[in-house]
Amino acid sequence: MPPIAQPLCCGPHWKGTMVRNILILGGITEAYALASALVDCPGVRVISSLAGRTGTPRLPAGEVRIGGFGGPEGLAGYLAAQKIAAVVDCTHPFASRMGWNAAAGCAVAGVPLLRLERPAWRRQDGDLWDEVDDWQQAVAVVANHSRRVLLAVGRQELAPFATLERPWFLIRSVEPPDPMPPFPQAEILLARGPFTLADEHALLTGQRIDTIVCKNSGGPTDAKLTAARALGIRVVIRNRPRRPETATAATVTEALYWLGYQRGV
Ligand SMILES: NC(=O)c1ccc[n+]([C@@H]2O[C@H](COP(=O)([O-])OP(=O)(O)OC[C@H]3O[C@@H](n4cnc5c(N)ncnc54)[C@H](OP(=O)(O)O)[C@@H]3O)[C@@H](O)[C@H]2O)c1
Structure with missing residues (x-):
């Protein structure tokens, strides 16, 4: 996967002066930590999206929406309607359909996408x-x-x-x-x-x-x-399923850097 890209400073819905809307596609623990870190950043509106598979989900900091978008087209429509400046895909490594939908939806809407994914476990001596x-x-x-x-x-x-x-x-x-x-x-x-x-x-x-x-x-x-x-x-x-090629971060700190809220990683 490509390493994390340059810090992100722009996107179709980010003009540098208005509130910046960031969508987190939730699923892993790091999604909660990222939401908590972003709600404290000035000028940021953070929205977390949950698939809604569990009856009583743990809710992240900031705004939350629950349920599917209706495929890549539905996601692209949501990104435009909500004026989303950037998307961070924090879905589980095995939630690959959402990963492909995120890549396609963001491409259509022209919104930058980061994949936040913890490294896979590696076989060790004795395994x-x-x-x-x-x-x-x-x-x-x-x-x-x-x-x-x-x-x-x-x-x-x-x-x-x-x-x-x-x-x-x-x-x-x-x-x-x-x-x-x-x-x-x-x-x-x-x-x-x-x-x-x-x-x-x-x-x-x-x-x-x-x-x-x-x-x-x-x-x-x-x-x-x-x-x-x-x-x-x-x-x-x-083994993990294949996911689309996108900018990728392994930690919340790297994701904050990509979003422009953390100096150097
Ligand atoms: N698969 C696992 O092993 C696993 C383990 C732990 C947690 N989870 C979490 O459980 C959720 C569902 O997993 P899955 O394997 O069924 O996913 P999936 O096969 O990749 O996604 C199926 C559909 O669920 C909707 N969806 C998935 N994640 C979403 C999100 N964060 N926000 C809004 N809609 C979402 C999308 O519907 P639309 O096409 O209608 O947008 C997507 O097409 C994911 O968020 C994932 O991170 C999965």
Whole structure:
């Protein structure tokens, strides 16, 4: 991905004297930190957009809108109507449709776009990783190698695993799956991270887990990977989907620099 660009000083809806409207496409923790930092900047109106998948979302600082835009065209219309000067795409690394929509919508509206994305986790010495590009590949791995699996893939992506008679799955999810796919052998563990290393160690040993299935989300919530490494547990980890080429920042500080509110990074 291209590195962060020059600090941004202009855009079709930014003339340098008026209030500057910045749209954050929310999804990851850094979106909250960016919104909090921007509300304190003089002359900035910050609007965060949430997809609205969870019933009681945590709300960021500043203004919030909830729900889809209606594809790239809908987003382009929103950017023009709200006179948005810049967009920061802070959606989850696996929310790639929104990423492509953001690139297309911003191109149509002529609005600069920054992607704020935490680096992916990298395999370390001692890791027993199977990297897969889709869930069918993950299903094949666990069908052949696993007896007791911690499934941490999100409640909307469980269905491919429910086709298996074995292994047994411990499905960890923030909210209950709805509908719950018809797993022959599974239990649900409702829990919201971040989890400590001690939590993960206790869960993996207590439940005699031999395989974890997860996404390469990146970021600080990697305790399960550290615990798996120490315990010699297999990790079936899904690689990130491709996203459009855009200016990219890895941290909130870099994003503030791109927006012109932070000196040097
Ligand atoms: N996929 C994951 O693993 C994951 C994990 C944690 C959090 N999330 C968050 O959950 C949300 C939905 O994820 P997904 O995988 O379903 O996304 P997706 O497949 O990329 O997006 C599906 C549709 O949801 C709407 N949408 C997504 N993010 C939005 C946002 N921030 N504001 C307004 N509309 C948004 C868009 O609808 P329109 O086309 O109508 O605009 C988009 O086309 C995202 O915001 C993502 O950051 C996803």
